[in-house]
Amino acid sequence: MSIIEVRNLTKSYRVYKKREGLGESIRGLFKREYKEVEAVKGIDLDVEQGEFVAFLGPNGAGKTTTLKLLSGVINPTSGDATVMGYVPWQRKNEYRRRFALVMGQKNQLWWDLPAKESYRLHQQIYGVPTEQFDSTLDELTDLLDVSRLLDQPVRELSLGERMKMELIAAMLHSPEVLFLDEPTIGLDVIAQHNIQEFLKYYQQKRKITILLTSHYMKDIAALCKRVVIIAGGRIEYDGSLVGIIDKFSSHKIVTLQFAEGHQPSLSHHGEVLEETWPKAKLRIARAEVPRMLSSVLEEHPIEDVSVEDLPLEDVIAELFRETAKESTT
Template sequence: MSSRAETPVIQIQGLSKSYRVYQKPEGLWASIRGLVSRKYREVNAVRGVNLEVERGEFVAFLGPNGAGKTTTLKLLSGVVYPTSGSATVMGYVPWQRHMAYRRKFALVMGQKNQLWWDLPAQESFRLHQQIYRIEKRDYDQTLGELSELLEIGRLLSQPVRELSLGERMKMELTAALLHSPEVLFLDEPTIGLDVVAQHRIQQFLREYQAKRKITVLLTSHYMKDVAALCKRVVIIARGEIRYDGSLSGIIDRFSGQKLVTLLLPTITDAAPLARFGEIVSVELPKVKIRIERSQVAKCLAEILAQYPADDVAVEDPPLEEVIAELFTEVADKQNAEEVAAAAK
């Protein structure tokens, strides 16, 4: 007899959030008239999102600026109310703000500070202990574990304002995890950090999630965060989910091209190769060409028939490039629609 499948930790059905934004007119008289008759436009931050996340998943939630990523996390953490639709996290409706739910999740926003600026981080941690009513034994054990993993023991008594950006983010993560949440929402946790700090945060999150099996929903503009941490990727654009699948599947779906690198010892001029595709770089005898995926075999056959090659490499374009092209396409489409609407 087969066991019943476990209910997803996060369940979202038709979730939408829109705002009315005041359109402030230009000019003095227009502004005065606006005091009497105001014009608003509706902004759809999230449009009918449907999503399920299983227990223990580490999911990347990607999209361009204004796509609805942060709004979705705020909805799931109960910070804002939806316009329509429903969502549950661990069986709780987030915006009902049950105390029991607050004890089971954490939200970390890379651009927001939850620690007291002029006090040592350990003072803010003690406040969190009281807010979440963490037993002293559990608090000491968890803080010790996090301090060791993040290597922050020597910094606990130092005022937060004296810490580097990377050190502050470690403290933010520690504060968020003191009550051992089952679900963690991360909004740009490595924003502004240098490469070394990014790597250390990635390493910590990977180790902590693997050990605790918590469910994590991550937004980030750094594809290295995504590649290092997430097997599943959800792409949202203009408030709607455009992709939900594996990291490797993004390239298969959204990139119709391959990068072909050739080492041609007899070539003296790469210009004739432009008929096969876009020449990306030339460092003779090495030439890199972007070729349509469906034409790679045919083009290679023609090139190799004309030039002897010491080496040939065919690879997918970088993930960052594919994502950037997708976001640019969405932005161009949105701009065109806005121009058309304004012309009516």
């Protein structure tokens, strides 16, 4: 049975159209024009218990809006959704005690107080028994190696240290579902890796369900077997990372190593990406690769050849560009 069920979920915003110029600003005080912006356009989604699902998409695609809907922060325009059997926007206390939302650009800890003080407040809000609270806090601080920082004001911590503290705050009440919105944004490579390792270990140990949004492909590759691509408010893909290349990549990268002294012109075969003779690298349409290789092998002495898929980041970027064009036409 799915722990998260979403059916035809939509969210629209009424946005004020502000025009340039003093005269238009004055007129806007008396008569305002608005436009409808569709952030989410009929999403259907099922997530099983214990899954770690990534949401990918360009800025403004609807990823964060979807997480806010599922966590009950905002109400939908239409559609239905349940998480653990609860309708999120009804905001029942029983539901609030069973999930957590972490937003990489929002703080939930008191800025001028040590994190430990905020944790005590969380304990009271969620009604966590003292023994369970102490045990969970010790486990999380050990895993994230921040025990020494608990008595230090949050404002004195580095960005990576603060994010670790935010994750601890979210997990103190042992949520069954965790929504993560850009948890590693702005972090350096080491901090990103530490957060990734923690999330991977904790999710496997506790079997919690996690929905993650991130712009970092390393986050996705390290943590998630299932990827949902959202673009223009719609789900464009739901499957594995490898499946993205199979479905959306229309080209291959062909690397040729010629015999010494041979530098043929290759532009008529495809897009030349790199020439470091005797090597050359080309971008070729998938369907044209066999014909191109046959032609080159007939015409020139080749010592080595390799055919690879485009980098995943390039495939996804191209998909985002295409969906952006479609939404503006």
